Every structure is written in structure tokens, then in C-alpha cells.
Amino acid sequence: MSGGGSEAGEELNLIPYLDIMVNLVIFLIFSFQIVVEMVRIELLSPAYGGAAGSSGGDENKMLTVVVTNEGYTLLSVDPSVRGQETVPLKGTKHDVDALHAKLVELKDMFHLGNAMILTAESGVPYKTIVETMDAARTDGAIDLFPDVLLARSGPAVSQ
Amino acid sequence: MIAPTTPATTFMVDNPYGAPRHKKRKRPTLILSADEITGLNLTAMMDMMTILLVFLVKSYAVDPERINVNEKLRPPVSTSTMEMKPAATVTVTADGIMVEDKLVVTLKELNVKDTDAAFLPKLQDALISRAELAKNIEARGGAKFDGAMLLVAHEDTPYNILTTVLYTAGQAQFSQFRLLLQKKNAK
Numbered sequence: 001m002s003g004g005g006s007e008a009g010e011e012l013n014l015i016p017y018l019d020i021m022v023n024l025v026i027f028l029i030f031s032f033q034i035v036v037e038m039v040r041i042e043l044l045s046p047a048y049g050g051a052a053g054s055s056g057g058d059e060n061k062m063l064t065v066v067v068t069n070e071g072y073t074l075l076s077v078d079p080s081v082r083g084q085e086t087v088p089l090k091g092t093k094h095d096v097d098a099l100h101a102k103l104v105e106l107k108d109m110f111h112l113g114n115a116m117i118l119t120a121e122s123g124v125p126y127k128t129i130v131e132t133m134d135a136a137r138t139d140g141a142i143d144l145f146p147d148v149l150l151a152r153s154g155p156a157v158s159q
Numbered sequence: 160m161i162a163p164t165t166p167a168t169t170f171m172v173d174n175p176y177g178a179p180r181h182k183k184r185k186r187p188t189l190i191l192s193a194d195e196i197t198g199l200n201l202t203a204m205m206d207m208m209t210i211l212l213v214f215l216v217k218s219y220a221v222d223p224e225r226i227n228v229n230e231k232l233r234p235p236v237s238t239s240t241m242e243m244k245p246a247a248t249v250t251v252t253a254d255g256i257m258v259e260d261k262l263v264v265t266l267k268e269l270n271v272k273d274t275d276a277a278f279l280p281k282l283q284d285a286l287i288s289r290a291e292l293a294k295n296i297e298a299r300g301g302a303k304f305d306g307a308m309l310l311v312a313h314e315d316t317p318y319n320i321l322t323t324v325l326y327t328a329g330q331a332q333f334s335q336f337r338l339l340l341q342k343k344n345a346k
Contacts, residue, residue, distance in 0.1 A: 014201050021208040028215035036228050036341050039239045040309070043336040045329075067318075122319035126312050129321070130235040130340060137239070150336075152322040 041133060044115060044149040061112050063145065065099075066153070067120035067132055072099050074106065094128055096135040104139050115147040122153075226311055226339065235314040237340035246307035246337060247289050249282075249324060251316050256324060258285040269320070278327040286331035306334040 064075040071094060072087040085106070087098045106112060116136060120129060129150075136145040228234070231253040250257040255265040256279070263285045286308075293304040308328050312321060325336055 014205060018201060018205065018208065021205075021212060025208060025211050025215060028212070036226075038226055038234070038243045038339050039237055039342045040241050040243050041237060041239050041338040041340065042241065043325075043338065045334050045336065120318040122317060124318045125314065126316040126318070126321060127235040127314040129318060130237050130314075130338070134238045150322060150325060152319070152326065 041130075041148070044147050061110055062115055062117060063103075063106060063112055064117040064119065064151075065103075065132060065136065067094065067118070067124050067128055069121055069124070071095065072102075072132070074102065076110075094131065096131050099132065100135040100139070100144075103136055103144055107139075107144055112145075114143055114145060115149060116145040117149045117151050119151040119153045228341070232311065232313050234311055234340050236343045238343050239340065243309075243339060244307070244337065246305075246309045246335075247286070247293065247333070248309045248311060248339075249286070249328065251310070251312035251320060251324060253313050253315070256282055258282070258289055261285070266320075278323060278330055282324065282327045283331045286328055286333060290332040306332060307337060308333040308335065309337050309339050311339045 061076060066073040066075065071089045074085040074087070085102060087095055087102055089095065090098070118129065118132060118136075133148055136148070138144055138146065226232070226234070232250065248259055250260070253266070255262050257263060264279055264281050269279075290304065290306075293302075296302060297304045310321070310324065310328075312324075328336065
């Protein structure tokens with residue numbers, strides 16, 4: 001008795017299935033792109049910039065870090081805090097380690113809050129801004145200046 | 160009586176104490192003529208293709224919150240550990256500014272002016288439309304619009320372009336700004 005149409009020794013025809021698989025694999029290989037894990041940095045909005053005092057320090061003593069093509073300049077709105085400090089370039093690069101050390105020193109000396117204003121010359125690349133934020137964020141497990149308010153300086157861009 | 164059969168092994172006459180020698184048997188070789196080959200065995204190839212396909216599909220179906228990095232959009236690396244939160248995305252590549260992957264302004268169109276009030280009208284229009292869409296979604300019971308914006312920018316983007324984009328977004332109902340960066344791998 002023959003149940004069904006297929007005979008016992010007959011194999012499945014895999015060629016159409018293989019065709020589909022080959023096409024799919026080629027399509028996926030060509031559309032494959034590198035993806036990397038992302039993190040975020042929250043910026044303080046200008047309206048909330050004055051709330052820096054809520055983080056424990058004195059809001060009048062907010063520090064301003066200016067990134068220029070010559071290095072870093074640290075300013076304070078409070079004259080009782082040292083007026084101006086500079087961290088020159090190390091070779092051709094910005095000296096983030098020296099900046100970090102200076103920020104730790106100023107934070108301890110003047111009991112500054114967690115917020116700081118960051119601004120830069122117009123041509124300074126984004127990469128340098130992020131390096132500065134990273135240097136200013138923490139000192140080991142202790143928060144340094146994790147809340148950053150970006151301020152504009154110099155010529156703006158327009159259409 | 161059954162006659163004893165001849166053993167398969169034979170002793171050499173010149174070395175009667177030596178080990179018996181077996182006669183060499185030729186291993187049969189499978190030589191098929193062209194007419195006898197009926198088809199290739201595709202099972203091994205099928206296995207390989209299935210593994211490749213599963214790997215590629217798994218890699219392709221990535222988290223939607225991830226950003227594809229390429230030569231024109233390589234965000235800087237950061238030591239921040241805050242995980243990404245989804246929001247309206249503005250992307251600044253080496254070519255132009257995009258809102259939700261739609262090109263709004265090319266960088267060639269931009270010029271530098273000595274004014275702090277400068278902003279980008281095309282970008283503002285696109286962001287207002289995006290904010291209105293988010294508010295409509297909220298009105299229909301969707302996610303709440305909190306005015307958050309993600310800024311993804313190429314590592315060489317000049318600072319004045321960044322601040323101009325942020326300023327323009329501030330004029331278009333966005334008030335919370337998040338910078339999206341590549342996670343620095345712990346070594």
C-alpha cells in the first residue's frame with residue numbers, strides 16, 4: 001500500500017530553500033553596520049542653571065571653564081574665589097589631567113557646588129568639550145561638577 | 160567429518176617463529192562515473208547557512224536606541240555611565256543636521272555671523288513639527304512629551320554649531336538636552 005504520494009527513498013528538494021538562504025545572507029551581510037553602546041550626558045538648561053546651590057555648594061560660586069585653543073581658563077562669578085586660573089596646552093592637546101587636578105583643588109578650597117558653566121571658542125571640536133566634561137564629572141567616587149551648563153561664546157552660526 | 164579449513168594466516172618457511180603475516184587486502188575505492196553522481200549532499204551547507212543567517216538576523220535586530228556609527232557620524236567617547244533614554248533626536252554629522260534621520264540643513268548652507276541671537280529657522284521648523292507630533296501622541300494616550308532632546312554629533316563638530324543647534328531647540332519647545340556619546344570600554 002502506498003500512503004501519500006512520496007516514495008520512501010525520495011529526498012526533499014532543498015535547492016529553492018538554499019536559494020532563499022543565500023540571498024538573505026548576502027542581503028544581511030551588505031546591510032550590516034557597526035553598532036556601539038551609547039551613553040548620555042544630561043545638560044543643565046539655562047533656566048535651571050541657578051539651581052546649582054541645591055547640590056550643596058554656594059550658587060554664587062559657580063565656576064566657569066572656558067576652552068580655548070591655548071588651553072583652559074577657569075573663571076568664577078564670585079570674586080572671593082580666585083579670579084582666573086589657566087591650564088595651558090600639553091603639547092598640542094588640552095591637558096585634561098591638569099584641569100582635573102585644578103578642579104579638585106578649587107572645589108575643596110571654595111566649597112563649590114556640583115554645577116559649572118562650560119563654554120568654548122567657536123572652533124573647538126566637540127570631542128574636546130566631552131573630554132573636559134569627563135575630567136570635571138567625578139573624582140573617583142566623589143562628584144566634582146557633574147551638572148554642566150553649556151554657554152555660547154563667540155560668533156554663532158546662521159543660515 | 161568436516162575437512163579443516165585452511166587458515167588465513169601463513170607462516171614463512173624461512174622464519175618459522177616470526178609473527179604471522181596477513182595478506183594485504185586492497186581497500187575498495189569508490190570511483191563513480193559521471194553518470195552515477197546523482198546530486199551533492201547539501202546538508203552541511205544548509206547547516207552553515209542556517210548558522211550564518213541566525214547570527215546575522217540577531218546582529219541586525221539590535222536595540223532601536225542604538226546609533227549606527229560611520230565615518231560621518233562618530234560621536235566622541237565618554238566615561239559617563241548614564242544609560243541612554245529615548246527622545247527626539249537631532250543628529251549633526253560631518254555633512255549636515257538631521258531631525259529624526261531627515262536632513263534639514265547641510266553644513267555648506269551655514270555661515271558664521273557675529274551675533275548671539277543667530278539660530279537655524281529650518282531646524283526650528285522641523286523641531287516644532289516634531290514637538291507638535293509628540294504632543295499629539297501624548298493627547299491620544301501615548302508617551303508624555305517632556306521636552307527632551309537627544310543631540311548626537313560627530314566628534315569634530317565645532318562648538319558654535321553645537322550651541323546654535325541647542326539654542327534653536329530651546330526656541331522650539333525643547334528644554335531638556337542630552338548628549339549622546341559612545342561608551343568608553345573598560346580595559
